[in-house]
Amino acid sequence: MNVPLLDLKPQYAALQSELEAAVLKVMRETRYILGPEVGELEAALAKYTSAKHVVACSSGSDALLLALMVLDIGAGDEVITTPFTFFATAGAITRLGAKPVFVDIDPQTFNINPSRIAEKITPRTKAILPVHLFGQCADMEALLKFGVPVIEDAAQAIGAKYKGQHAGTIGTIGTLSFFPTKNLGGVGDGGALITNDDRLAVRLRSLRVHGSERRYYHDEVGMNGRLDTLQAAVLLVKLRYLDVWTKSRQDHAVQYNLRLDGIVETPWCHPDCTHVYNQYTLRTSRRDALREHLKKAGIGSEIYYPLPLHLQKCFRNLGQAAGAFPEAERAAAEVISLPVYPELSVAQIALAAEAVAGFFQTL
Numbered sequence: 001m002n003v004p005l006l007d008l009k010p011q012y013a014a015l016q017s018e019l020e021a022a023v024l025k026v027m028r029e030t031r032y033i034l035g036p037e038v039g040e041l042e043a044a045l046a047k048y049t050s051a052k053h054v055v056a057c058s059s060g061s062d063a064l065l066l067a068l069m070v071l072d073i074g075a076g077d078e079v080i081t082t083p084f085t086f087f088a089t090a091g092a093i094t095r096l097g098a099k100p101v102f103v104d105i106d107p108q109t110f111n112i113n114p115s116r117i118a119e120k121i122t123p124r125t126k127a128i129l130p131v132h133l134f135g136q137c138a139d140m141e142a143l144l145k146f147g148v149p150v151i152e153d154a155a156q157a158i159g160a161k162y163k164g165q166h167a168g169t170i171g172t173i174g175t176l177s178f179f180p181t182k183n184l185g186g187v188g189d190g191g192a193l194i195t196n197d198d199r200l201a202v203r204l205r206s207l208r209v210h211g212s213e214r215r216y217y218h219d220e221v222g223m224n225g226r227l228d229t230l231q232a233a234v235l236l237v238k239l240r241y242l243d244v245w246t247k248s249r250q251d252h253a254v255q256y257n258l259r260l261d262g263i264v265e266t267p268w269c270h271p272d273c274t275h276v277y278n279q280y281t282l283r284t285s286r287r288d289a290l291r292e293h294l295k296k297a298g299i300g301s302e303i304y305y306p307l308p309l310h311l312q313k314c315f316r317n318l319g320q321a322a323g324a325f326p327e328a329e330r331a332a333a334e335v336i337s338l339p340v341y342p343e344l345s346v347a348q349i350a351l352a353a354e355a356v357a358g359f360f361q362t363l
């Protein structure tokens with residue numbers, strides 16, 4: 001592959017000595033569970049996002065679970081969310097016995113369409129769970145108007161801003177993921193919760209250690225949802241470079257746009273938002289043929305996501321047939337994401353863009 005979709009090796013090579021020193025320190029100090037680096041990372045992330053509290057946890061999926069738990073969402077409750085996202089968003093709702101209520105997306109941003117929410121609100125609606133998909137925030141102002149708690153799934157959007165505010169800090173709770181493919185990725189699983197609410201933060205800390213504030217005394221049933229000290233140490237090093245990496249992703253997007261605007265539908269960035277391009281996603285009705293062409297040219301690509309959640313086998317019981325969310329279904333058939341990780345060279349971006357342009361020229 002001349003231009004892989006993602007290669008984590010150059011980033012590791014660039015930071016190798018710093019990362020290995022940080023990891024060795026944790027190994028030698030042996031404070032493997034909730035060691036000092038976890039608190040340091042939480043403070044650094046709170047500062048970075050200008051939020052009051054950050055609670056680190058075991059993954060982005062568990063962050064969603066903890067966010068729903070701390071809002072006492074459970075059996076019989078409904079949570080409004082998008083069908084066009086990674087599975088975890090709706091999986092967390094279902095695992096707590098609540099019902100995901102899907103709302104179709106805006107075709108330009110791929111994010112939940114607020115104008116379709118009012119018709120789905122019922123007395124059982126306990127929260128709205130938008131996803132800031134691909135690195136661009138959903139329309140938070142419109143989402144906050146419904147007067148129910150908003151949980152922002154910011155797994156793909158660390159560093160993105162909406163009207164100057166950081167993704168994850170605008171609603172009641174925001175969730176982050178440090179999965180290795182995210183803009184801030186660990187060397188394994190990790191996640192975090194963001195909130196400006198003191199009481200929610202205290203309870204989240206308790207929920208992440210089986211609902212106990214004092215060891216072996218349990219106020220409620222929580223889970224083992226901690227972030228490893230080792231991951232925190234790695235993320236503390238990497239957080240220092242996040243803005244440089246984000247800038248690089250944005251520069252790549254500009255290069256792509258210069259070469260592809262007018263040839264194919266490039267990502268649309270809302271004027272209220274800064275996009276951090278966890279994915280650079282085109283859309284075209286000739287998606288599958290384009291993907292084949294790119295493969296032959298040695299250019300990596302991926303489909304995020306090929307099947308909307310309402311059509312997944314595990315959600316058949318929700319009774320949403322094909323056609324229920326036409327924009328999500330059309331997006332699933334038309335999107336294709338190109339390589340955009342920070343360490344790509346200008347020449348590699350040019351190569352990938354030329355391969356895309358070449359495909360459309362031969363039509």
Ligand SMILES: *Cc1c(COP(=O)(O)O)cnc(C)c1O
Pocket residue numbers: 059060061062085086088089131153155156177178179189190191
């Ligand atoms: C990655 C991701 C998650 C899950 O995060 P994990 O850390 O992999 O559990 C949740 N939601 C979205 C939108 C994601 O992209």
